[in-house]
Amino acid sequence: MFFSCGNPFKALFPKKNNACMSSHLVSLLNNFETSLRVSIAELVPKDDDKNGFITVSWMIQAMHSLCEIHQCISTLMTTDVDLPVSDMEESMYADISSKLLEVCNAFTSELARLNHGNMLLKFAFSDPDEVSLSHIDCWRQHMASKNPRIENCGEVLSNLVESMSDDHDLHVLKKKVNKKKKKQYEEEKLLMRALYGVKAKTLYIFSVFAAAFSGLLRIFCI
Template sequence: MSRTQDPHRPSFPFGNAFRILPKGSSLSSKLAETLTKFEEKLGDRLSKLVPDNKNDVVSLSWMRRAIQSLCETHTDIKDVIAELHPVSDWDEKWVDVYLDNSVKLLDICIAFSSELSRLNQGHLLLQFVLHNLDASSSKQLMRASSSLDGWRQHISSKNPRVEDCHSILDNLIQSLNLPKVKHSAKGKVLMRAMYGVKVQTVCICNMIAAAFCGPARKLTDLHIDEKEKYLWANAFKELQIRVNTEIRDLFCTGRSTVLKELEAVDTSVKALEPMTRDGVKPDEANLFQDRVADLGNGAEKLSRGLDLLTKEVDHFFQIVLSGRDALLCTLRVSSTNSEIPESKAKGRTLFSF
């Protein structure tokens, strides 16, 4: 993908999604403090995700920190819900949107787990390569060459679940404007806080999906309403500009992946392929051993990074699971005029978004 091939990148201005206060009204000091504390912490987390240099975009370690940040934010919104209890102005329309978005986010998390598992499966091929490269007999070099080719094919194959993230993310982006809460100050605070959660979640998932999908995934620039004065707005804009710009620049060079650890292994594989295919010349013995060592180190770092990120995704799943459970319990207890229909609550996978 190049800039000339993609001149019009999609962007979705969110508009005036959560104008927290109508003219002439105000929040109580306690509600204002709750909202300010949440937005300041969200802004600090987003700032910490801004990469220090280009080499950190996009690495598995950065992805892990990004998911950790989502875990912290979803834990925070759970605390906000507890502080605002009871919230009685939730209507069925908002609950429907909330549950629909939850299913979409669940699908994205399943897709990410699937891709991490697929990438980790390639580690077995690399281990077989390294085993055969312990000696430089022609038979073992042929086996190593075949395994290297198998690894390249495996890594370049497409994962339908990840590719499905394209439409799911676009739908989530377009659904960021949730129905407004008109008469409840608590409801307004929670809706505004939830908006921040959704923006961070969609933004990070959008970046990770692009890194997994390669050039096929067109990054979407998210835009927030400047009039709302979100305390996390500047940090969010800086993060999005830095990461999205670097991802696009990397893809413009013709790379099929922007994952640093995966790219390092691929570089080692390309360097070893001619030697395993054509044989190691006498004067290349030291160079051959150095390249084998590079592949071994790169493969170990990739495997370790995939394992740590997989654990963090699982952790995120559990946190948001309990978060949505807490919110649904609050709705059931506090709603006096409109209960959540059992047919909608029963059988749903509990997931927070």
């Protein structure tokens, strides 16, 4: 059962961590985390799904869901909380942004490689009276080749998962160093909690994509 224990983000951040937050911010955070949990649960394949764990339609759904949650946190930051993103916060997430861009480029290169393989097959069977054995041989060699970018995705994502363990207490460090005003500190704490959940969902989806493109999962083109 996926998330059978309820909201997993509440387990990571106990209720006592909400003590210094206003009831309004706690309500905003709870609503955001609940929506996040539901959006992740919707991506879990149903027990009666006979098409396998991952399909092309699932990948499209996952990307739409990911875009929606990133839009939600943008609204939370700029509208619900009206918290400007400081230079410190931008630098904190510059690393994960660059690494995720690296993974996206790897996915793009793998799609281009697969499309090239499809093109070779089309050439091989372009003549209905004669199959081109040379094109079939080229296709076999091409599909047997490895994509180094995809091979590196696992390590990149693993490093990002490990880095998430440092996010829990970041707001405490910022409070000690910058001595924020109480209201601003509360808003930044909400931001850190929300961003942690978004990172968890992002890495979950990216990890499934990386496993699929590396051949560890079976893809059905529907």
